[in-house]
Amino acid sequence: MSSAERAARAARLGDYFELQLRFAEHVGARNGLTLSDAVLRYTNFHRRFGLGDPDRALAPAWGGYAERLSALPDLLARRAWTEEFFFAAPEDTLPPEQYFFGCFGCEAPDARGIVRIHFTRADRDGLSPLHRSKIGRRQAELARLVAFIVERFAGAQSIRGISWLYNIDAYRRLFPPLYGASAQPAERVRLNGTSSWGQFLHHDEAIKPELRDRFLANFSVIEPAAPWRAFPLPALTAQAPLAVFTDFYRAR
Numbered sequence: 001m002s003s004a005e006r007a008a009r010a011a012r013l014g015d016y017f018e019l020q021l022r023f024a025e026h027v028g029a030r031n032g033l034t035l036s037d038a039v040l041r042y043t044n045f046h047r048r049f050g051l052g053d054p055d056r057a058l059a060p061a062w063g064g065y066a067e068r069l070s071a072l073p074d075l076l077a078r079r080a081w082t083e084e085f086f087f088a089a090p091e092d093t094l095p096p097e098q099y100f101f102g103c104f105g106c107e108a109p110d111a112r113g114i115v116r117i118h119f120t121r122a123d124r125d126g127l128s129p130l131h132r133s134k135i136g137r138r139q140a141e142l143a144r145l146v147a148f149i150v151e152r153f154a155g156a157q158s159i160r161g162i163s164w165l166y167n168i169d170a171y172r173r174l175f176p177p178l179y180g181a182s183a184q185p186a187e188r189v190r191l192n193g194t195s196s197w198g199q200f201l202h203h204d205e206a207i208k209p210e211l212r213d214r215f216l217a218n219f220s221v222i223e224p225a226a227p228w229r230a231f232p233l234p235a236l237t238a239q240a241p242l243a244v245f246t247d248f249y250r251a252r
């Protein structure tokens with residue numbers, strides 16, 4: 001990506017950064033956190049800056065961002081600094097511990113044989129990856145992902161996803177009906193990724209103003225111990241046995 005493109009992207013994401021900063025400031029103050037700790041815990045900036053999952057390892061570069069952020073006087077200045085830091089930061093690449101097939105990826109199974117799957121916006125054609133004309137393409141990617149899981153992970157028993165996306169039919173229709181129907185509110189939701197924050201973005205990375213405004217209106221009733229409940233679309237957990245997936249995609 002050229003530096004002009006990166007600058008345009010930083011500016012485009014400004015509203016998204018600002019929304020996350022407002023949330024982190026609000027919830028952090030309620031929970032007695034410093035601003036930099038709140039921003040680490042309640043925004044996905046560490047990952048957006050290409051620094052990886054902060055729960056696995058805190059990148060040294062984060063310190064430079066956090067230190068200056070804490071010294072700034074107001075939200076406007078913090079938003080501008082976040083855009084500036086993002087502009088100079090490395091590209092946000094896919095996590096090395098995940099295996100991707102188009103928009104879908106997975107991790108190795110956990111001790112119970114559960115494989116976590118993930119979604120990312122891999123298309124660069126200006127059309128939403130969830131557009132109905134792309135259902136066949138997305139299901140073909142999922143079929144490849146499931147075949148990979150069967151071949152690579154002998155201990156895999158079931159597939160699990162956690163995302164706001166399970167609220168919308170455009171996403172659920174890509175999966176076996178049993179899996180979509182299993183979706184229920186996640187008990188605890190980490191807010192330093194995209195499983196809740198992704199709902200505020202269009203596929204072109206512009207903010208969705210109506211959802212943002214609903215979210216801001218919820219700030220007055222945020223539960224500090226469960227701040228994820230303030231998001232308009234809750235992150236849902238879906239899970240089904242691996243055999244449900246192999247049967248479904250074999251028939252496609």
Ligand SMILES: CC(C)(COP(=O)(O)OP(=O)(O)OC[C@H]1O[C@@H](n2cnc3c(N)ncnc32)[C@H](O)[C@@H]1OP(=O)(O)O)[C@@H](O)C(=O)NCCC(=O)NCCS
Pocket residue numbers: 118119120121128129130131132162163164165168169170171194195196197198199200201202203204
């Ligand atoms: C997922 C994403 C690409 C959707 O982009 P988008 O611009 O909303 O897509 P569109 O508006 O073209 O909508 C595509 C479909 O989803 C539906 N949809 C999107 N947002 C919706 C919402 N909030 N409620 C109901 N339906 C919705 C649309 O109705 C449409 O369905 P249709 O084809 O049946 O009409 C976008 O939100 C994104 O890139 N998010 C960040 C990535 C992310 O969230 N990843 C999840 C990681 S866990």
